[in-house]
Amino acid sequence: MTDPLFEFLCRMGDNTLVLGHRVSEWCGVAPVLEEDIALANTALDLIGQTTLWLNLAGEVEGKGRDADALAFRRDVWEFRNVLLVEQPNGDFGQTMMRQFLFDLWHKGMLTALQNSSHDQIAAIAQKSLKEVTYHLERTTDTVIGLGDGTEESHDRMQKALVRLYPFVGEMFVSDDVDAAMVAEGIAPDPAQLRADFDATLDAVLTDATLDKPTSDFAHKGGKSGKRHSEHLGHMLSQMQWLQRAYPDATW
Amino acid sequence: MSSPESGSYDATEAAPHGKPRATEWPLWEVFIRGQHGLSHRHVGSLHAADAESAIKNARDVYTRRNEGVSIWVVEAAAIAASSPEEKGPLYEPSNDKVYRHPTFFDIPEDVGAM
Numbered sequence: 012m013t014d015p016l017f018e019f020l021c022r023m024g025d026n027t028l029v030l031g032h033r034v035s036e037w038c039g040v041a042p043v044l045e046e047d048i049a050l051a052n053t054a055l056d057l058i059g060q061t062t063l064w065l066n067l068a069g070e071v072e073g074k075g076r077d078a079d080a081l082a083f084r085r086d087v088w089e090f091r092n093v094l095l096v097e098q099p100n101g102d103f104g105q106t107m108m109r110q111f112l113f114d115l116w117h118k119g120m121l122t123a124l125q126n127s128s129h130d131q132i133a134a135i136a137q138k139s140l141k142e143v144t145y146h147l148e149r150t151t152d153t154v155i156g157l158g159d160g161t162e163e164s165h166d167r168m169q170k171a172l173v174r175l176y177p178f179v180g181e182m183f184v185s186d187d188v189d190a191a192m193v194a195e196g197i198a199p200d201p202a203q204l205r206a207d208f209d210a211t212l213d214a215v216l217t218d219a220t221l222d223k224p225t226s227d228f229a230h231k232g233g234k235s236g237k238r239h240s241e242h243l244g245h246m247l248s249q250m251q252w253l254q255r256a257y258p259d260a261t262w
Numbered sequence: 263m264s265s266p267e268s269g270s271y272d273a274t275e276a277a278p279h280g281k282p283r284a285t286e287w288p289l290w291e292v293f294i295r296g297q298h299g300l301s302h303r304h305v306g307s308l309h310a311a312d313a314e315s316a317i318k319n320a321r322d323v324y325t326r327r328n329e330g331v332s333i334w335v336v337e338a339a340a341i342a343a344s345s346p347e348e349k350g351p352l353y354e355p356s357n358d359k360v361y362r363h364p365t366f367f368d369i370p371e372d373v374g375a376m
Contacts, residue, residue: 043287043309044308044309045308045309045310045319045322045323048319048322048323048326049318049319049322049323052322052326145321148318149318152314152315152318156311156315
């Protein structure tokens, strides 16, 4: 098994990398200019966090890879992001629902990571948490606004929730890597974050007049890298083509 | 700056957006206080559905480079404004009233800009 710490850092960094890239796909085509700028800010925050996570991952690995090498020179099966973040943007509502579900998990995770026994991880968490707190505020308001909005916006948000909810469970699955992190006091057990997540989710969905799907079926395989959805490869071919076609290109 | 209708986003499975909405989000004027001690300054305007989202939009549109410590937004429709046509009656009479302009005082250099 690879070093669990490297694995854990790739999970954190790949989540923010893949979601950051997805959100950046809205740049220039968001429904209104104000949302366009807000989405671009969110994407940039996430890419900034990616740099911190993946640089640290490269350091821990000790094979001379930096964040760029990890981001642009790995193939699909080496990515460790949860399946939720690689799902396509869909309409604006689906993007907001995906972001809200991730932000809510992300905030709980980063809050716990502030107390990590690993100083650099605690520092990255502390810096990221300020950004993510704002992301969550914004997506919470948007999910409530659109859910409890017009008939059409309500229907789109309900559809988005039904579509994305099966990807929620994977964020809270614990495996050997997590157990190793818990043992060293580096990171919390993701399963422990579920209760707070559910409490906030239920409250927000009530305000948004949306119904949470009853089935707790969860797609898995992203975080372990065993089985990504077909969407990730297409996204990477967009994201990585320049480094693949012109390795080490600079300008 | 913009209106809520949108073209469909071709690269995804987005449903077509159909006809533009008849209504636009209201326009808000944004005022930002740059540092403690200064007054809020008008920095621009934006569209938003309500006051809360106007503040959030202002945060994203106008404070990306750490510009502010406080944001005010006010719905543009709520601002009463003077008419440019009234320029003559409103402002010109003050020009020949020299006693209103404190140009006869020497300001000590130590005072700085006034």
